[in-house]
Structure formats: C-alpha cells, structure tokens
Amino acid sequence: MSNRIYVFDTTLRDGEQVPGCQLNIDEKVMIAQKLDELGVDVIEAGFPVSSPGDFRSVEAVSQVVKNATVCGLTRAVEKDIEIAAAALKSAVKPRIHTGIGSSDIHIKHKFNSNRDDILARGVKAVKYAKRFVEDVEFYAEDAGRADIEFLARLTEAVIDAGATVVNLPDTTGYLLPTVMHDRVSYLMNNVPNVDKAILSMHNHNDLGMATANTIAGVQAGARQVEVTINGIGERAGNTSLEEVAMTLKVHKELDSYTNIKSELLYPLSQLVSKTMRMPVQPNKAIIGRNAFAHSSGIHQDGFLKHAENYEIMTPQEVGVDKSDIVLTARSGRHALKHRLQLLGYELNKEEIDLTYIRFLDLADKIKEVNDGHLVTLMQEMKVETA
Known part of the structure; x- marks a missing residue:
C-alpha cells in the first residue's frame, strides 16, 4: 500500500x-x-x-x-x-x-x-x-x-x-x-x-x-x-x-x-x-496568531533556552516569520531581558531587577507590554541603548 x-x-x-x-x-x-x-x-x-x-x-x-x-x-x-x-x-x-x-x-x-x-x-x-x-x-x-x-x-x-x-x-x-x-x-x-x-x-x-x-x-x-x-x-x-x-x-x-x-x-x-470574511480563531492550531506565541514566564524561559522545549515545528515551516514572545504580567525576567536586548538595551542583574518591578506594575495595568512601552520605560529610568 x-x-x-x-x-x-x-x-x-x-x-x-x-x-x-x-x-x-x-x-x-x-x-x-x-x-x-x-x-x-x-x-x-x-x-x-x-x-x-x-x-x-x-x-x-x-x-x-x-x-x-x-x-x-x-x-x-x-x-x-x-x-x-x-x-x-x-x-x-x-x-x-x-x-x-x-x-x-x-x-x-x-x-x-x-x-x-x-x-x-x-x-x-x-x-x-x-x-x-x-x-x-x-x-x-x-x-x-x-x-x-x-x-x-x-x-x-x-x-x-x-x-x-x-x-x-x-x-x-x-x-x-x-x-x-x-x-x-x-x-x-x-x-x-x-x-x-x-x-x-x-x-x-x-x-x-x-x-x-x-x-x-x-x-x-x-x-x-x-x-x-x-x-x-x-x-x-x-x-x-x-x-x-x-x-x-x-x-x-x-x-x-x-x-x-x-x-x-x-x-x-x-x-x-x-x-x-471569516476570522481565524487566535488559538487555531498551526495558523492561529497564538500558535507560535509564548506568554507564560516558564514557557518563555524554556523556549529561549531551546525552542524545541515548547515548539514541535518551526514557524517558518508553515510560513510564519518567527515565534512571538508576548510580554504580560505572567512573563519572567528572561523574556524581559531578551526583548530589551533586541531593542538595544544591555542591563546588568541589578538593573534588570529594578526594571522588572516597574514592568510588572505596567503589565498589570495595560495587560500586554509592547516595544513602545519598553522604550518609554527605559527613557523614564534614564537607561541608554548600548
């Protein structure tokens, strides 16, 4: 057969x-x-x-x-x-x-x-x-x-x-x-x-x-x-x-x-x-907008260490550009540091700890923190890009 x-x-x-x-x-x-x-x-x-x-x-x-x-x-x-x-x-x-x-x-x-x-x-x-x-x-x-x-x-x-x-x-x-x-x-x-x-x-x-x-x-x-x-x-x-x-x-x-x-x-x-004119549900397998999105701190940490910890296929295999780390109040320090590095900010441990406290306060208020919010936060904390 x-x-x-x-x-x-x-x-x-x-x-x-x-x-x-x-x-x-x-x-x-x-x-x-x-x-x-x-x-x-x-x-x-x-x-x-x-x-x-x-x-x-x-x-x-x-x-x-x-x-x-x-x-x-x-x-x-x-x-x-x-x-x-x-x-x-x-x-x-x-x-x-x-x-x-x-x-x-x-x-x-x-x-x-x-x-x-x-x-x-x-x-x-x-x-x-x-x-x-x-x-x-x-x-x-x-x-x-x-x-x-x-x-x-x-x-x-x-x-x-x-x-x-x-x-x-x-x-x-x-x-x-x-x-x-x-x-x-x-x-x-x-x-x-x-x-x-x-x-x-x-x-x-x-x-x-x-x-x-x-x-x-x-x-x-x-x-x-x-x-x-x-x-x-x-x-x-x-x-x-x-x-x-x-x-x-x-x-x-x-x-x-x-x-x-x-x-x-x-x-x-x-x-x-x-x-x-029929939207795809966000959690739809393979092609939903959340199919390659990670928001839990535990998942984000594991994904950043090794993608296969939480992904059984790459987004590129199905035509998606990349996985997405979504920053919420459930996110951890590793995800925050990773996103800040992508934006050009290199923070030491003490700075990350201080930033994380401010980040959680912001995330509790606005639910999801995007790059613009992070840049504003860095400016308020007077942190310069590397």
Whole structure:
C-alpha cells in the first residue's frame, strides 16, 4: 500500500457553504490557483447543478488549474452528472464526485427508500458518470452511521461499477477515532476489490474530532483526506488541511506523506480568511496568531533556552516569520531581558531587577507590554541603548 496521502481540498465547495462566506467567480479562481500552488491533489470547485454561478465557477476553475484534479459535486442524478461534466470540460484532470446517503437514517428519512434501492442508484450513478470522465469518486453520505456490512456491500458495488475513490464521510462528526479506525479497517479487510480504489476520509467537526478521525482513517488504510483551509465548512466545520498536513509531517512514525508545500499554509490561510470574511480563531492550531506565541514566564524561559522545549515545528515551516514572545504580567525576567536586548538595551542583574518591578506594575495595568512601552520605560529610568 502506498504511503502517499492525496489531499482533496473542498474549501471552494463545502467550505463555502458557511453562511456569509460566499465567493464570487474571480475569488474562487484566485484561491484555486493558490491551492494548486500549495500542492493539493484535488480541488472540489463546486456543485455545478446548484446554480448558474456555481456552474460558471467550476468552469472557470477548470480553465486555470494546471496540476490538480478539478472536481464537481453531484447527487446520484443523471442531470446533475451531465451538468457537472459540462462544467469540467476544460479541466486537464476532471473528476465527478457523485453519491447518495448510506445510513439507515438517511435511507429512511431522506430518501424514503431501502438499502437495495440505494445500492442500485449508487451503482447507476457511477456507471453514468464514467461515460463522461475516467475519474469518478463516490460518496456514501453519513457513512459514519451506516451499517458496516451494508457499507462494505455498497463500497464493493461502486468499485465494480468503476469508482476510483470511495468517500466515507462522517457527515455529522459523530464518530470516535477508535471507531473510525475499526470501520476503515473492516472495509480494508472485507471489501474484496478495495485494492482497485482509494478510500477517502471526509470528516466534520461537530464534536471537535475531525482531524483525529481523519488521521485514524489514514492509519487504517485510507489514502485520501478531504479537507478545507482553516477547517471552514458546514456547522462546526470540516477537517483542517493544515492540521492534517502538519500532523503527517511531524509524526514520522505514521510513515505517510503529502505533497503539500507547508511554507505556503499561513499565507493561504490569511487569504482565505480575508476573502471569505471569516476570522481565524487566535488559538487555531498551526495558523492561529497564538500558535507560535509564548506568554507564560516558564514557557518563555524554556523556549529561549531551546525552542524545541515548547515548539514541535518551526514557524517558518508553515510560513510564519518567527515565534512571538508576548510580554504580560505572567512573563519572567528572561523574556524581559531578551526583548530589551533586541531593542538595544544591555542591563546588568541589578538593573534588570529594578526594571522588572516597574514592568510588572505596567503589565498589570495595560495587560500586554509592547516595544513602545519598553522604550518609554527605559527613557523614564534614564537607561541608554548600548
């Protein structure tokens, strides 16, 4: 089994479903080109049948993306598939992503149907999509809550029908990582033709476990991850691209890799945040503004002695210029001395002790002390730069 993990980015489709974050065609094209530069393997550009604007967006993205596969989403409906094929006509590497619900909850309450009918409709959709493109991905919606034996039957059937990828979405973000691992392992061991397709993880973050579930699936044999920049998406969001990419990069024991150029992650995160008008939470892993910031005196001291005491990756690896020492009332003498040295002040121990008392008094009043505040403090204490 290959150790290569394919990155399927759905920022422009599932990510764009966030209320108030819709993009125009030019914005979609701009982000698609940056995703292509980042090294993603597949860009899901939209749901062509949903609106004329989405059709034109998928069409426009197909015309400019040079390296990645461009994908259009459909339901298991012939008209959807025809429209997606038309939108993807200019793509160098087109993929149709079709599928249907697989859990009994969806089968009964969404489709008013039964398992055999759902299986037949899935197979029919894949066969019809194969008339237009070679690369067909099938999604078994709500696979996280599907009966595992039926899911295995469905997976086998759509692979026989020509699916190159089978997507196993945890649509509601319900599963625990151990359960995800067991379910993917079951499919790897009980679907006879599983070697003829790639199993894919598409996890939502309703319980905050999208990344953990995705990694668990990879450990069990999935070889595609479906992700978004900044983890944006329906409800609590999708699996975060940057979290999965860096987890695979940092944890060498997973013996898996992507083609993501990690130094481009932070700039693209900022672009997506600005374009979609959706701020990144400060404590967001990898790309939040606090991800490489240290404010506790104990942490600052350890970081200044040796960065790996408190950082498992360098900021430069993800496109951030440098780590940040944030001066607050929790900071210690080591951090204060370090910042003053950067400003050109060389103080002896006695001077540092006196300055630290004044610094703490100031920090208690204004919460965070910046370089300007320190310069003013030095001027008040009549300390000159070296």
